[in-house]
Amino acid sequence: MNSIFKVIPGSIVAPRGFLASGVFCDIKRLGTGKGSEKGRKDDLALIVSDVPAAVAGMFTMNQVCAAPVKISRTVAAKNFARAIVVNSGNANAATGAQGMKDAREMAQLAAKALSLNQNGVLVCSTGRIGVPMPMKNVERGIRACAPRIARSRSNARRVAEAIMTTDTRRKEIAVEFKVDNRSVRIGGICKGAGMIQPGMATMLGFITTDAAIESKALKRALKVAVGQSFNRITVDGDMSTNDSVIALANGLAKNPQPAIRNSQFQSALNFVCLELAKMIVRDGEGTSRVVALHVRGAKNDRDAELAARSIANSALVKSSWCGGDPNWGRILCALGYSKARMDENRVDVGYAPTGSGEILFAFRRGRPTNVALKTLAKITSASEFDLHVDLHLARGQFVLYGADLTEEYVAFNKGDINDPATLGG
Amino acid sequence: MNSIFKVIPGSIVAPRGFLASGVFCDIKRLGTGKGSEKGRKDDLALIVSDVPAAVAGMFTMNQVCAAPVKISRTVAAKNFARAIVVNSGNANAATGAQGMKDAREMAQLAAKALSLNQNGVLVCSTGRIGVPMPMKNVERGIRACAPRIARSRSNARRVAEAIMTTDTRRKEIAVEFKVDNRSVRIGGICKGAGMIQPGMATMLGFITTDAAIESKALKRALKVAVGQSFNRITVDGDMSTNDSVIALANGLAKNPQPAIRNSQFQSALNFVCLELAKMIVRDGEGTSRVVALHVRGAKNDRDAELAARSIANSALVKSSWCGGDPNWGRILCALGYSKARMDENRVDVGYAPTGSGEILFAFRRGRPTNVALKTLAKITSASEFDLHVDLHLARGQFVLYGADLTEEYVAFNKGDINDPATLGG
Numbered sequence: 001m002n003s004i005f006k007v008i009p010g011s012i013v014a015p016r017g018f019l020a021s022g023v024f025c026d027i028k029r030l031g032t033g034k035g036s037e038k039g040r041k042d043d044l045a046l047i048v049s050d051v052p053a054a055v056a057g058m059f060t061m062n063q064v065c066a067a068p069v070k071i072s073r074t075v076a077a078k079n080f081a082r083a084i085v086v087n088s089g090n091a092n093a094a095t096g097a098q099g100m101k102d103a104r105e106m107a108q109l110a111a112k113a114l115s116l117n118q119n120g121v122l123v124c125s126t127g128r129i130g131v132p133m134p135m136k137n138v139e140r141g142i143r144a145c146a147p148r149i150a151r152s153r154s155n156a157r158r159v160a161e162a163i164m165t166t167d168t169r170r171k172e173i174a175v176e177f178k179v180d181n182r183s184v185r186i187g188g189i190c191k192g193a194g195m196i197q198p199g200m201a202t203m204l205g206f207i208t209t210d211a212a213i214e215s216k217a218l219k220r221a222l223k224v225a226v227g228q229s230f231n232r233i234t235v236d237g238d239m240s241t242n243d244s245v246i247a248l249a250n251g252l253a254k255n256p257q258p259a260i261r262n263s264q265f266q267s268a269l270n271f272v273c274l275e276l277a278k279m280i281v282r283d284g285e286g287t288s289r290v291v292a293l294h295v296r297g298a299k300n301d302r303d304a305e306l307a308a309r310s311i312a313n314s315a316l317v318k319s320s321w322c323g324g325d326p327n328w329g330r331i332l333c334a335l336g337y338s339k340a341r342m343d344e345n346r347v348d349v350g351y352a353p354t355g356s357g358e359i360l361f362a363f364r365r366g367r368p369t370n371v372a373l374k375t376l377a378k379i380t381s382a383s384e385f386d387l388h389v390d391l392h393l394a395r396g397q398f399v400l401y402g403a404d405l406t407e408e409y410v411a412f413n414k415g416d417i418n419d420p421a422t423l424g425g
Numbered sequence: 426m427n428s429i430f431k432v433i434p435g436s437i438v439a440p441r442g443f444l445a446s447g448v449f450c451d452i453k454r455l456g457t458g459k460g461s462e463k464g465r466k467d468d469l470a471l472i473v474s475d476v477p478a479a480v481a482g483m484f485t486m487n488q489v490c491a492a493p494v495k496i497s498r499t500v501a502a503k504n505f506a507r508a509i510v511v512n513s514g515n516a517n518a519a520t521g522a523q524g525m526k527d528a529r530e531m532a533q534l535a536a537k538a539l540s541l542n543q544n545g546v547l548v549c550s551t552g553r554i555g556v557p558m559p560m561k562n563v564e565r566g567i568r569a570c571a572p573r574i575a576r577s578r579s580n581a582r583r584v585a586e587a588i589m590t591t592d593t594r595r596k597e598i599a600v601e602f603k604v605d606n607r608s609v610r611i612g613g614i615c616k617g618a619g620m621i622q623p624g625m626a627t628m629l630g631f632i633t634t635d636a637a638i639e640s641k642a643l644k645r646a647l648k649v650a651v652g653q654s655f656n657r658i659t660v661d662g663d664m665s666t667n668d669s670v671i672a673l674a675n676g677l678a679k680n681p682q683p684a685i686r687n688s689q690f691q692s693a694l695n696f697v698c699l700e701l702a703k704m705i706v707r708d709g710e711g712t713s714r715v716v717a718l719h720v721r722g723a724k725n726d727r728d729a730e731l732a733a734r735s736i737a738n739s740a741l742v743k744s745s746w747c748g749g750d751p752n753w754g755r756i757l758c759a760l761g762y763s764k765a766r767m768d769e770n771r772v773d774v775g776y777a778p779t780g781s782g783e784i785l786f787a788f789r790r791g792r793p794t795n796v797a798l799k800t801l802a803k804i805t806s807a808s809e810f811d812l813h814v815d816l817h818l819a820r821g822q823f824v825l826y827g828a829d830l831t832e833e834y835v836a837f838n839k840g841d842i843n844d845p846a847t848l849g850g
Binding site for chain 1: 487489557664665748752754755767792831839840841
């Protein structure tokens with residue numbers, strides 16, 4: 001892959017003409033006091049393009065969708081946008097009419113502070129659901145953040161941190177490639193650790209590029225890339241109310257527009273999205289093991305997806321992964337209660353070291369093999385491994401990146417009712 | 426309820442003409458040696474009716490269904506049966522043609538040892554999936570168990586223990602009521618702690634009754650009772666390969682047959698099944714809290730069920746229950762990604778002490794209420810509580826008994842690859 005593009009530093013400000021920064025304004029209301037950022041990470045950020053950028057967005061399919069998602073969906077349906085205002089600590093979801101008013105006000109405040117038209121501003125929020133937005137803190141944050149949006153003070157790292165909730169690591173990447181001898185760059189950041197089973201999108205992901213590409217072509221390319229990345233990961237099977245992936249393309253690479261369609265743009269965008277998506281799984285709440293699950297031989301791709309999701313979301317399968325146990329019995333069980341058509345007597349289940357393709361079969365054509373448990377466990381006790389399931393019915397296939405279920409996940413999410421700061425989003 | 430029937434001791438041997446007992450034959454092959462039962466619970470049992478009994482059975486809908494399920498399904502479709510042979514420690518599922526041969530042999534061995542016709546013997550297995558049955562141990566067990574099946578040595582407690590896998594408690598009950606001045610008894614035992622989201626049945630459940638009732642009427646009554654009990658519980662959302670509920674009615678109560686149909690038989694059977702089902706949830710692997718989830722106001726009952734299962738199987742909702750956190754945001758999120766039709770602005774979410782009906786609303790008509798978190802947490806930190814969700818769309822409703830997700834569940838199920846005895850079914 002790296003032969004057609006190279007990974008570069010800078011994440012979302014690597015592409016020409018993008019500025020971004022973050023601030024702390026205590027949106028979770030931890031009561032650390034005005035201005036005191038001590039020990040607290042940023043929780044509000046702005047991302048701006050110098051010039052109008054082609055825009056594309058994909059959003060959660062959850063029927064309970066957050067107020068900012070409703071607003072951003074409308075903005076992303078247009079051709080151009082200029083900026084994104086985003087906060088962590090509060091999802092502004094299940095907040096009724098007040099939530100819509102608050103999300104609109106966030107766009108207005110950001111537009112005013114950046115001297116932009118409000119219609120070009122997207123809004124994203126992530127954090128606890130069902131709690132009103134602390135708008136005074138948000139307003140203070142936007143006013144403090146806007147002056148930081150200057151070429152010399154631009155700081156993508158603060159943005160990547162500001163969108164983190166239960167994430168333990170920043171998730172960022174950038175690549176560069178050539179289109180007709182013009183260098184084109186794509187940068188991306190994302191967040192997500194729990195409530196991860198994106199439907200049409202992920203938690204929050206922001207992609208910037210200086211590619212010159214039409215809005216329509218960008219929307220199409222983003223859909224393809226998201227379908228092969230963010231929509232192929234699961235941490236806990238919970239689809240969030242706030243999932244959003246937004247791409248802005250400002251054209252400052254000045255590549256010839258027709259050339260971009262047949263260029264490496266799609267491959268580079270796919271790579272950026274898949275790398276970001278894998279970072280989410282690796283940083284999943286309490287995750288100790290990541291499994292790349294390859295299902296093939298299904299009646300069709302939809303069946304392969306049903307089978308994969310059933311396996312990767314089974315509490316028992318995920319618990320066995322935690323222990324490094326190659327428990328094919330639980331995999332067969334989860335396959336059986338999925339809606340995917342199958343014939344027990346044709347199924348193969350095998351394990352391979354990550355990306356090796358050297359599959360050791362635990363179960364073949366409906367029967368346990370003689371491969372020793374210890375031999376299989378050598379593969380499954382690594383921090384990442386590949387799981388291959390072949391239904392031997394037809395050509396349907398699907399790849400899903402999943403994670404184990406650990407005691408840490410539960411400890412993390414059970415919270416402490418005496419300490420509201422521990423209550424999750 | 427107790428006005429029409431009373432709870433009595435004796436479980437499955439309380440009804441007249443039923444005999445049962447269990448033995449230890451090391452089916453899990455823990456290597457404790459022949460005959461040494463020290464520290465090991467029974468793992469094989471026989472249940473026999475003195476006379477042919479009307480039979481009914483309901484079985485897993487998992488496409489990977491165990492060999493014994495395939496055999497018992499055929500026997501239960503007939504009018505009469507005489508005995509059940511059951512083992513724990515090995516599920517005889519995903520075991521191919523050899524598994525079918527082994528299950529058939531189990532029926533043959535039991536029939537021979539009990540001097541019965543093989544066609545009247547049902548077979549049930551539970552335990553690890555995808556591992557061949559140790560038939561030598563099974564044969565030794567059946568031969569040792571048959572002589573115990575005598576009135577003086579009959580021991581329902583040993584059966585209730587023999588079917589346990591990860592269960593920590595025996596699950597048994599019996600009731601008595603009158604039909605035309607004849608006393609009629611129903612007894613029941615079951616097992617189940619993990620891999621619990623029965624589809625048309627539960628893990629293993631055995632109901633005996635001396636009621637005189639036609640096979641057809643028994644089958645109908647069992648379907649109703651299972652639909653309102655075992656099919657309304659979930660521990661971890663994993664539907665087993667071996668779920669079976671079997672009822673035997675031998676008629677020795679000599680009640681007039683037509684009278685049974687309009688009698689309390691159905692209520693008593695419902696009660697027995699629901700009590701057994703609740704025992705499974707309370708004894709769920711690592712369970713620290715049981716939640717009775719009442720969904721109403723859905724478009725129809727099917728939608729209410731979809732909403733209830735989405736909530737009760739959400740890893741995040743279950744983790745919050747573990748901490749006693751009334752996290753309505755996660756409930757809204759799980760509702761939103763369920764396939765149930767809903768309008769976020771109409772939804773109510775409330776909590777009540779078990780069975781009290783005194784609902785405190787956390788969320789009403791799409792908005793958080795002002796009820797303090799601490800007040801709600803008083804309810805949700807009890808070992809059992811009721812959760813009420815009203816969609817305010819139409820009259821669809823469903824009740825589901827769920828459990829929390831705990832660190833203990835994961836610790837329990839992750840196993841230790843160096844100790845095969847810890848690897849779960």
